Amino acid sequence: MKANCWQGKRKMSVETVPDPKILNSQDAIVKITSSAICGSDLHLYNGFVPTMQEGDIVGHEFMGEVVETGKAVQKLKVGDRVVVPFPISCGRCFFCQQGLTSVCENSNPNAFLAEKMWGHSPAGIFGYSHLLGGFAGGQAEYARVPFADVGPLKIENGFTDDQVLFLSDIFPTGYMAAEQCDITPGDTIAVWGCGPVGLFAIKSAFLLGAERVIGIDRLPERLRKAREDCGATTINYEEEDVLDALNEMTGGRGPDHCIDAVGIEAHSPGVQYAYDRAKQALTMESDRPIALRDAIMACRNGGTVSIPGVYGGFVDKVPFGSLMNRSLRIRTGQTHVHKYLGPLLERVQKGEIDPSFVVSHHMALDDAPEGYKIFNNKEDECIKIVLKPGEKRENLQQHVTH
Amino acid sequence: MATQTQETTRTVQPWQQAQSGQKSAVLGMDTERLARGLGWYSIGLGLTELLAPRAIARLTGTTNHQALIRSYGLREIAHGVAILNRPRSAAAVWSRVPGDALDLASLGRALASPRNDRGKTIGAMAAVAGTTAVDVLCALKLSRVTGGATRAEANIIINKSVEECYRFWHDFENLPRFMNYLQSVRITGDTQSHWVARAPGDFRVEWDAEIESDVPNERITWHSTPGSQVQNSGSVEFKAAPGGRGTIVSAKIDYDFPGASAAALAKVLGKDPEQIVKKDLHRFKQVIETGEVIRTEGQPAGRRSSTTWLDSVAR
Ligand SMILES: NC(=O)c1ccc[n+]([C@@H]2O[C@H](COP(=O)([O-])OP(=O)(O)OC[C@H]3O[C@@H](n4cnc5c(N)ncnc54)[C@H](O)[C@@H]3O)[C@@H](O)[C@H]2O)c1
Ligand SMILES: [Zn+2]
Ligand SMILES: [Zn+2]
Numbered sequence: 236m237k238a239n240c241w242q243g244k245r246k247m248s249v250e251t252v253p254d255p256k257i258l259n260s261q262d263a264i265v266k267i268t269s270s271a272i273c274g275s276d277l278h279l280y281n282g283f284v285p286t287m288q289e290g291d292i293v294g295h296e297f298m299g300e301v302v303e304t305g306k307a308v309q310k311l312k313v314g315d316r317v318v319v320p321f322p323i324s325c326g327r328c329f330f331c332q333q334g335l336t337s338v339c340e341n342s343n344p345n346a347f348l349a350e351k352m353w354g355h356s357p358a359g360i361f362g363y364s365h366l367l368g369g370f371a372g373g374q375a376e377y378a379r380v381p382f383a384d385v386g387p388l389k390i391e392n393g394f395t396d397d398q399v400l401f402l403s404d405i406f407p408t409g410y411m412a413a414e415q416c417d418i419t420p421g422d423t424i425a426v427w428g429c430g431p432v433g434l435f436a437i438k439s440a441f442l443l444g445a446e447r448v449i450g451i452d453r454l455p456e457r458l459r460k461a462r463e464d465c466g467a468t469t470i471n472y473e474e475e476d477v478l479d480a481l482n483e484m485t486g487g488r489g490p491d492h493c494i495d496a497v498g499i500e501a502h503s504p505g506v507q508y509a510y511d512r513a514k515q516a517l518t519m520e521s522d523r524p525i526a527l528r529d530a531i532m533a534c535r536n537g538g539t540v541s542i543p544g545v546y547g548g549f550v551d552k553v554p555f556g557s558l559m560n561r562s563l564r565i566r567t568g569q570t571h572v573h574k575y576l577g578p579l580l581e582r583v584q585k586g587e588i589d590p591s592f593v594v595s596h597h598m599a600l601d602d603a604p605e606g607y608k609i610f611n612n613k614e615d616e617c618i619k620i621v622l623k624p625g626e627k628r629e630n631l632q633q634h635v636t637h
Numbered sequence: 638m639a640t641q642t643q644e645t646t647r648t649v650q651p652w653q654q655a656q657s658g659q660k661s662a663v664l665g666m667d668t669e670r671l672a673r674g675l676g677w678y679s680i681g682l683g684l685t686e687l688l689a690p691r692a693i694a695r696l697t698g699t700t701n702h703q704a705l706i707r708s709y710g711l712r713e714i715a716h717g718v719a720i721l722n723r724p725r726s727a728a729a730v731w732s733r734v735p736g737d738a739l740d741l742a743s744l745g746r747a748l749a750s751p752r753n754d755r756g757k758t759i760g761a762m763a764a765v766a767g768t769t770a771v772d773v774l775c776a777l778k779l780s781r782v783t784g785g786a787t788r789a790e791a792n793i794i795i796n797k798s799v800e801e802c803y804r805f806w807h808d809f810e811n812l813p814r815f816m817n818y819l820q821s822v823r824i825t826g827d828t829q830s831h832w833v834a835r836a837p838g839d840f841r842v843e844w845d846a847e848i849e850s851d852v853p854n855e856r857i858t859w860h861s862t863p864g865s866q867v868q869n870s871g872s873v874e875f876k877a878a879p880g881g882r883g884t885i886v887s888a889k890i891d892y893d894f895p896g897a898s899a900a901a902l903a904k905v906l907g908k909d910p911e912q913i914v915k916k917d918l919h920r921f922k923q924v925i926e927t928g929e930v931i932r933t934e935g936q937p938a939g940r941r942s943s944t945t946w947l948d949s950v951a952r
Contacts, residue, residue, distance in 0.1 A: 238939060242939070256936075258934070258935050260928070289939075289940060292939065325931075329882065329883070330921075340922065341926055344946070345951035347912070347919070348951045369933050369947070382927070526828055634676055
């Protein structure tokens, strides 16, 4: 089959590799019909995630058709159409049983490496480094899915792939980010980053009863989407001082809850950016917490700082005193996708949200390396790219218009 | 990754800087000094790798691997601190050995790459191989002075009842399902069993074991029978975790290093025995909670092998 492989910093290539096989009795093999590129993949692409190895198949947001099942698989059948959650959950450990599936104790065979780095290991993730299991990912024609009775969600209605694909990651991620804020009526929520995760966080905050959501970014097409498709008020951080603007909008109190949907590769127009880039280059810090610092400083007393943005190692100059003295609360995590699958599919069915609004590009699997380039450089008004394995370039309309 | 610069670091300071006055009755001063030396060497090397990865890359003839070299730097520092904190612990010194293996493995990879300078890479490999030899020697010596044996201990919490954990472990034929280095265990009598261990390169060690005590749902202890090729003994304890949260399983394995078989056993264990017990327990947990050890060997990748050296270090 063909698969998109990481070959080093800013180097991806589509290779012909062996087809995946059943390796554990609870595995299924899925023939992939849609596979998205995520902001998290950009962290791999830009070399911020340690323990990637040349030739690793990437991709963790995918769906398709079950073509084979292991002998212990009971619920899934060949022919089922499924969306696959990005963290791998065993369904039986202490954490999985509480719904904390992204910190499953059994699904990372390389837990030992993660323990060295983080003290304890989280779950394994598809296509996301050897630290997180070294599992082959889903930007490919086929993928092997462990614990097939636990993860994949069966899709039985006539939704298009674009409408249900994002249940694999970014819709639950935005939703969990908002849910962690415990929104009450009247709340104002500020969201740093209007990428796919930020956009879903904005939509979800409204679904959960927020009065007002403020989206922060610098890319006009994304700010426009936040306003027009999600109903947010927006701030362009290149044009305004974000903290001043937020204080202005909230009478000086600050937003009730703040969401960092940017993560380690944050950008800023100020000297701060040069400082963090330099420290990163010297490996004196691994992550650039620019949005996180803002989110903490901006948040109103007693509010929540919810962090779906990915961090990997150490951050510098995080205003911890501000957190402590002002009774802020931090909530974060890789998303526990499994527990949101059912409830969010129901919201899609009820027509409360159509997740396909984020898609800007459809591309052939062969064009994945080009897709990474466009998405990384935010060229061509790119918001979300969906790769279509098995479909020819000629048959795809690259730009998706809504 | 050792280089010419580190060679100097290593010869000048460590031995002299080692603190004296902690002479112990059990442990020869020399070995302790050697351990401390390795500790300081680790820290020096780690700092250099962290702060000057480019220089190291140049010296070792490996271009484009600075991020990797930096991460090795962090690892070296961690080992150094561990050894200095516990200069008498064999485990801390053993912990250097897989690190050395990592270095050798990456230099080996670098050698295969046409971009790199072969002469320099080979030089660095020789230096690391030398360091590995010192590490192994020191670890073996420490293992010996603490009573001729290495004890490895670890525990893990499992989401199953004490009864289920005990029952599964009690059937020794289940052990190879989670102890990777065992090829088979065959029950040969009421309390007897025959164990076969394997290592890379078709290396095999066999021994007979006997259950010494067996307290249902509490504890099992066993030991190899006298005259076995390898002397070892083990015990496993099962305790209900507080709050009804399953079972805490604690395993303890003692390996003896009698003369010639030391090398044999080291070959089977390959690395820090404590890590092995810890990883065995993690696999035990996977098997008993989910029914199997989750695998990635045999999955596709855009390279020849499905897994990489990192996976083999981690598992
Ligand atoms: N927690 C999880 O499980 C999970 C899941 C998916 C993605 N993520 C993470 O969420 C983050 C966003 O993902 P995405 O797919 O939306 O990525 P993306 O790259 O498309 O979006 C990031 C956005 O942040 C903006 N930005 C950069 N610096 C900023 C700043 N200082 N202030 C405000 N905005 C800024 C960028 O312009 C961009 O629009 C990433 O870190 C990704 O790894 C986490
Ligand atoms: Zn993702
Ligand atoms: Zn689990």
